[in-house]
Amino acid sequence: MSHEEVLLSRDVVATLIPHGEEFTLGRGEKVTITHRLGGNFTVMTLQGMYRIAASDADALGEQAEAIKPQNSPNSSNPAGIEEIKARQLKELTIKLRMHVLKIEQISTNLFLI
Numbered sequence: 001m002s003h004e005e006v007l008l009s010r011d012v013v014a015t016l017i018p019h020g021e022e023f024t025l026g027r028g029e030k031v032t033i034t035h036r037l038g039g040n041f042t043v044m045t046l047q048g049m050y051r052i053a054a055s056d057a058d059a060l061g062e063q064a065e066a067i068k069p070q071n072s073p074n075s076s077n078p079a080g081i082e083e084i085k086a087r088q089l090k091e092l093t094i095k096l097r098m099h100v101l102k103i104e105q106i107s108t109n110l111f112l113i
Contacts, residue, residue, distance in 0.1 A: 003044075004033045012059040014050035017042065018085040025050065031060070037084065039064060049088065051081070 008029050013022050025031065025045065035042035039054030041062070057064040 005030060006033060006060050007031075008059050009061060010059045012052055012056045014043070014052045014056075015081070017049045017051055017088055020081065023050070025052075033060065035084075035088075040084075042084065042088065051084065 010027050012025050014025050031043040031045050033043050041052040043050050054064045
């Protein structure tokens with residue numbers, strides 16, 4: 001999974017994950033794109049994790065994906081916000097556990113010295 005840092009080219013309304021509150025991220029703010037799903041983007045900033053709608057892809061220097069009609073047999077439903085939140089919570093939990101294990105290992109190594 002690649003992460004791409006970009007500067008926002010304009011102000012954009014983003015949804016704080018997992019709380020669902022809307023915030024404005026300012027032009028020139030550095031964000032890291034962590035996921036692209038259903039045309040939407042998940043980004044990390046120093047303040048937290050946000051979802052940016054496909055309609056605001058241009059603020060990230062991206063092109064919005066063409067959305068297929070819902071009644072098309074080949075269309076796939078974009079993941080709902082709850083599914084995105086659950087997946088990201090799981091990923092963050094795994095990362096947190098990895099950091100805790102590293103801290104425990106460092107503590108053990110210091111104790112052995």
